[in-house]
Structures are given as structure tokens and as C-alpha cells.
Amino acid sequence: MQKRGNVLAHPRKNYRRWSKSKLVMLLGACLLVFLLFLFGLYTYKINELQAEQEYYQEKEKQYLEKGEQLEKEVEKLQCDEYIEDLARQKLGLIKPEEKVILLED
Numbered sequence: 098m099q100k101r102g103n104v105l106a107h108p109r110k111n112y113r114r115w116s117k118s119k120l121v122m123l124l125g126a127c128l129l130v131f132l133l134f135l136f137g138l139y140t141y142k143i144n145e146l147q148a149e150q151e152y153y154q155e156k157e158k159q160y161l162e163k164g165e166q167l168e169k170e171v172e173k174l175q176c177d178e179y180i181e182d183l184a185r186q187k188l189g190l191i192k193p194e195e196k197v198i199l200l201e202d
Contacts, residue, residue: 184190
């Protein structure tokens with residue numbers, strides 16, 4: 098150590114000092130990287146949500162079509178002729194005045 102007057106002086110070390118402008122640039126670069134990361138993350142999330150929205154819109158369309166089919170079926174079931182045809186086809190029912198002829202092969 099060197100002596101300067103009454104005060105002992107420390108030898109100067111080669112510390113690299115950061116100037117304010119370099120610190121501001123470093124912080125700016127870190128902020129930019131962070132913002133780019135957030136942008137990418139939110140872009141991914143938006144794409145994921147849009148795909149999910151399309152999926153549920155397709156499901157909604159399918160359910161609406163199924164609902165329309167069921168409404169038509171309900172309308173048919175309110176008609177006596179349709180019920181009679183179903184009874185003949187599914188249950189094998191006949192009217193009292195009808196005769197059944199069975200053919201053997």
C-alpha cells in the first residue's frame with residue numbers, strides 16, 4: 098500500500114465500471130427479451146384458445162343438428178300412422194281384421 102499524506106491509499110484495481118448508459122442498455126435488453134418471451138407465450142395461448150373455440154363451435158353445431166333430428170322425430174311420433182307403422186315393423190303387431198300369411202322357404 099502506498100501512503101498519501103496521512104491516509105493510506107489502496108492500490109487501484111482494474112475494476113470495470115459500468116456507466117449509466119451501459120446499465121440502461123443492459124436493462125433495456127433484458128426488458129426486451131422478457132417482453133418477447135411474454136409475446137410468444139401469449140401468442141401460443143391465444144392460438145390454443147382459438148383451437149378450443151373451434152372445437153366447441155363444431156360440437157355446438159353437432160348438438161344443434163341432433164336437436165333438430167330429435168324434434169322431427171317427436172313430430173313423427175305425434176302422428177298415429179307413424180306409430181302404427183313402427184308397431185307393425187318393430188313389434189310385429191297386426192290389426193284384428195288382418196290375417197298373417199307365413200311363407201316357408
